[in-house]
Amino acid sequence: MKYWKYYLLALLVIVIDQLSKWAVHTYMEPGMAGEISLLGDWGKLHYTLNPGMAFGVELPPPYGKILLTSFRLVAMVGISYYIYKLWQRRAIPGYIACVALILGGAVGNLIDSIFYGVLYDNAPFGVPTPWFHGQVIDMLFVDFPDGFFPISWPLVGGKIIPDFPIFNIADSCIFIGVVLILFNQNKFFAEENAVAEAPRATEVPRHDAETSEVV
Numbered sequence: 001m002k003y004w005k006y007y008l009l010a011l012l013v014i015v016i017d018q019l020s021k022w023a024v025h026t027y028m029e030p031g032m033a034g035e036i037s038l039l040g041d042w043g044k045l046h047y048t049l050n051p052g053m054a055f056g057v058e059l060p061p062p063y064g065k066i067l068l069t070s071f072r073l074v075a076m077v078g079i080s081y082y083i084y085k086l087w088q089r090r091a092i093p094g095y096i097a098c099v100a101l102i103l104g105g106a107v108g109n110l111i112d113s114i115f116y117g118v119l120y121d122n123a124p125f126g127v128p129t130p131w132f133h134g135q136v137i138d139m140l141f142v143d144f145p146d147g148f149f150p151i152s153w154p155l156v157g158g159k160i161i162p163d164f165p166i167f168n169i170a171d172s173c174i175f176i177g178v179v180l181i182l183f184n185q186n187k188f189f190a191e192e193n194a195v196a197e198a199p200r201a202t203e204v205p206r207h208d209a210e211t212s213e214v215v
Contacts, residue, residue: 003087006100007080013104017169018111021137025120028139035141044143048166049135051124069113069132076110079103094180095188101177108170112136138166 028034028047036045051065080103086096116134117123123130142164149156167175181188 001093001096003084006083006087006096009097009100010104010107013101013170013173014108014111017105017108017173020139020169021112024137024139041143041145044141045139046141046166048138049122050138050166051135065113065127066132069110072106072110072113076103076107079106092188094184098177098180098188101173101180105170105172105174105177108168108173109136136168138168138171140168140172141166 024045024047028036028045030047030049032046034047038044079099083096083099083103086099112134113136114132114134116137117127117130117132118134120134120137121130122135122137123133124135127133144161144164147161149159149161151157
């Protein structure tokens with residue numbers, strides 16, 4: 001498989017992600033007013049904005065978002081170069097495809113951060129510039145029923161069932177790429193593991209070499 005096909009996979013993720021966000025922004029109302037049921041009460045479309053990282057984590061204003069976006073830019077360049085190096089090393093195609101999914105997801109959310117403050121005017125109030133302060137559009141919502149975990153369950157027994165974070169296509173692709181890599185480590189890294197476990201070439205032990213004498 002040619003290396004540029006992995007970049008096409010990443011581009012496909014970016015296009016689908018951006019089209020879904022455009023459709024949600026254009027045709028849906030934010031919050032519960034515009035909520036659309038997909039799988040009964042379990043799966044819904046719910047238009048919300050994420051000002052920071054995963055799960056809404058934010059860096060301190062006013063320049064925290066610029067630092068986060070700059071980091072994402074550096075990560076995007078690094079992952080892009082990593083894909084090419086993997087292809088040169090003839091890494092397993094499935095592994096490179098997983099990295100391409102992660103790249104596509106990262107770029108999808110990066111576009112939101114850089115441009116959405118200008119395109120969709122969704123930058124938080126009071127930021128120094130709408131550029132690099134756009135909020136990520138999330139819409140996929142798995143709505144677990146409210147309640148408590150059974151008392152008999154270890155660690156979480158009796159605690160409130162937390163709301164599942166709302167996410168988007170880009171987040172999903174990053175998650176899928178990471179999970180596939182974790183579950184296929186033995187396959188993806190078989191060659192590296194074999195090299196690491198291979199016994200070293202036979203050598204004369206140091207103490208034998210020092211004590212040997214010519215008779």
